[in-house]
Amino acid sequence: MTLDQANAHLSALQRRLTALQHATALLTFDGYTAASKGAAAGRAQTVSVLSEEIYSLTTDPHTAEALHTLNDHPRTDPITRRQAQLLLRTLRQMERIPREEYTAFRRLMVEADAVWHEAKEKDDFPLFRPVLEQVFAAHRRIAALCAPDADPYDYWLDYNEEGLDQARCDRFFSAVRGKIVPLLAQVMERAPLPDAMLHGEFPIPVQDALSHRLMRIIGLDPAHVGLATTEHPFTITLGSQQDVRITTHYHRDDFSKSMFSVIHEGGHALYSTNVDPAYMGTVLDKGVSMGIHESQSRFFENILARSEGFCQGLFPILQELFPDQMAGYDAHDLYLAVNRVQPSLIRTQADELTYCLHIMVRYRLEQQLFSGELAVGDLPEAWNALYREYLGIDVPDDRRGVLQDCHWADGYIGYFPSYALGSAYGAQYLHKMEETVDVQDALRRGDLSPICDWLRQRIWRHGSLYSPTQVFESAVGEPFDPKYYTDYLERKFTGLYRL
């Protein structure tokens, strides 16, 4: 195969893969948003057929030949070479999975989500258990096929964040836990920060208006980023950077829950919509890893939106939208309220200090499930015990316990550590960013363009061109060090709680 033929094959391949992935993503999005309950079986069937097409295209012998030609040829440009390498990585994994196993796996994730939904609604873990057992069994089988010599959980950690394994997670979590636990103990000895202003009656249409204001403020382009509501907020890319959807979940009694969801998902959407447009239609047109993705969302949600500057910029808008509810409060009250530390049940609504403890619960459980120490049937008990141990609280029901997240049902196993890592990456971005950008001033003014420019230039525009480590290290100029994160948390909560 000549280089020209290989390039032509690559281009045709990516055109078709992009379309099939677009359709698959839209089926997923529709399943979460508009679809009726009875549509799940047909959706699973179609996803299964589309995944077969993806499998056939990827494992076609001509594809392997074209990708190897491109990867090996000295005249291949670096951007094309990276595309070939990423596709080869997928191809090598897919080749090891029999076609039936692969399509059954994709299909199972669609079916499991529908069961999870119903189980959460009914607070019925036994309903979810059989399909969750299948999900973990399938993940074990896939890991055994793709990386027979590796620990299966390590395989899935690396799948979500290139280079991640349990050893690295253990070191990271141990460093973070060593700081958070004593800091939390100190905080809990103080009087809680007042947060009454977040609670009250906040009509959904007004919260919806707030969502759109927030999306504008953080710099999202409404021509390319849509908003919907779902049980569990998420972000999804449909085909290309030109069509990204975020979702939120409104709670009438607390506007801040949806607010932080919108900002979190908005961070993902900023990354996804700001990849170099030249990469559209290729595998480079997406964030490079879950850890780098979550580092954007968690950065916007916490490091930016839970800062004093952001609260100052936002407060007048809250006054405008909720004049009665905000009466008698000011921006500093908002800053205190959104930073109240309180061990709680729901991860997505956790404060910044206890958040990583929620992740550590899930990490520990995934480890135990993969090692065989824990059976799926014993998950609720183990979940509740760890919440007691790590967060000191009792879980009243599975709805607010082991059934709260959609991740396992959707096949995002080994994903949770990305949230904690991403949170930590963000503190290191902030440290570097503040060398050249007055972050708090930009937030106060409600003009986030200097912040977005920094991130676009160093991270977003590259899409998947470089490895996660390359992107991270070139952005901050040094290797990852969790100390920036623990220092950040210590500084912030020492100030807030006058420790």
Add this chain to the structure above:
Amino acid sequence: MTLDQANAHLSALQRRLTALQHATALLTFDGYTAASKGAAAGRAQTVSVLSEEIYSLTTDPHTAEALHTLNDHPRTDPITRRQAQLLLRTLRQMERIPREEYTAFRRLMVEADAVWHEAKEKDDFPLFRPVLEQVFAAHRRIAALCAPDADPYDYWLDYNEEGLDQARCDRFFSAVRGKIVPLLAQVMERAPLPDAMLHGEFPIPVQDALSHRLMRIIGLDPAHVGLATTEHPFTITLGSQQDVRITTHYHRDDFSKSMFSVIHEGGHALYSTNVDPAYMGTVLDKGVSMGIHESQSRFFENILARSEGFCQGLFPILQELFPDQMAGYDAHDLYLAVNRVQPSLIRTQADELTYCLHIMVRYRLEQQLFSGELAVGDLPEAWNALYREYLGIDVPDDRRGVLQDCHWADGYIGYFPSYALGSAYGAQYLHKMEETVDVQDALRRGDLSPICDWLRQRIWRHGSLYSPTQVFESAVGEPFDPKYYTDYLERKFTGLYRL
């Protein structure tokens, strides 16, 4: 190829086609409902790739061999043979269209819809004109390729309703017009029926509640039929009878507009969701033609929902949802209000008597556009002249004129006559149905099951197993005769207006 091999090929083919059509339909639905403006280009690209896949599968030489084997083999059962025949019909047409022309055609329809949307919003026909010229040119080219010896407009009429051509349309419209025009003249001499009760302030959330009540009343299963809002109401099937979506458009000042849209689209959805489940995953799992489809929707919208019995059944629900607005009125007032005859601008909101005149305008224009008598650029003028001639009214702007319908933008050319034919089919169903079913009693009781059972048994369950003519004639026991329709209109409006 053996019969078994042919059957296996047919089954695999339909499995893949169903999935690709499911994905394509969902892209269309999403484009109308949730997608941001900037998503149109990516959607067009993906639809284009998926249509290429459909083209490749359909025109594959093995497909032709399998379909011919099944069609010719004496041991093929009638249900399989019909599948083979329908697929052969598509195959024969597709084979005549070059691949590039076919995918460009599918892509153009996605792009044209986005332009139409913007043009309608801005009341800007010149913006729409170039793409509409392309749409008509493409339809002329496709007709010339697929049926070089036929009149191109006849080709598209037959495409939407097997066996339909201009000669049949002309006879039908002439019979209907000959009755409607004098009847309308008599009606217009009388005092208009009062319809003030339809006008006022009707909050959207309450109208939404009404939509769901109506969907239940007419017998739709909420597990399989969803509701969304769009600029132009429509019904779409996503993959199978298990996932059908209808849409409506709410007007705060008149609840009846959305109400009749919901019932109209609900009629389509009843047909689509009540096909024999055994046909799922095959080409038989859909309505057989546009005329039979519109005969369901128009039957529910008009013959049922604009009858006195239905108004009696519905009125207590309206009183419950809109107590203030309904105060001082009764069910008979509702019956009069929804049957007020008034030549008007918007087809979808037209009364039952003038409706066919709206269709005749469009039919005449399509004829002239295909014959070359009329250029796309002169459409607005021609549209307005025909509205003056047929309906006696002046069109104030293109938004409420030539830009009102999405059909041409979406490639539904030669479709409009189906609405008029469908309306007429319905009157003949009613005549036959009343031999065994007390229709008005069922409507009054709000229990439509005897009506739905009749339609399910005679029409819905067959899906596409028989030709439109076979379905129609076996349902009513004789050939189509527009006299049932004109008699029905005459009887109804003579009574209402005491002519």
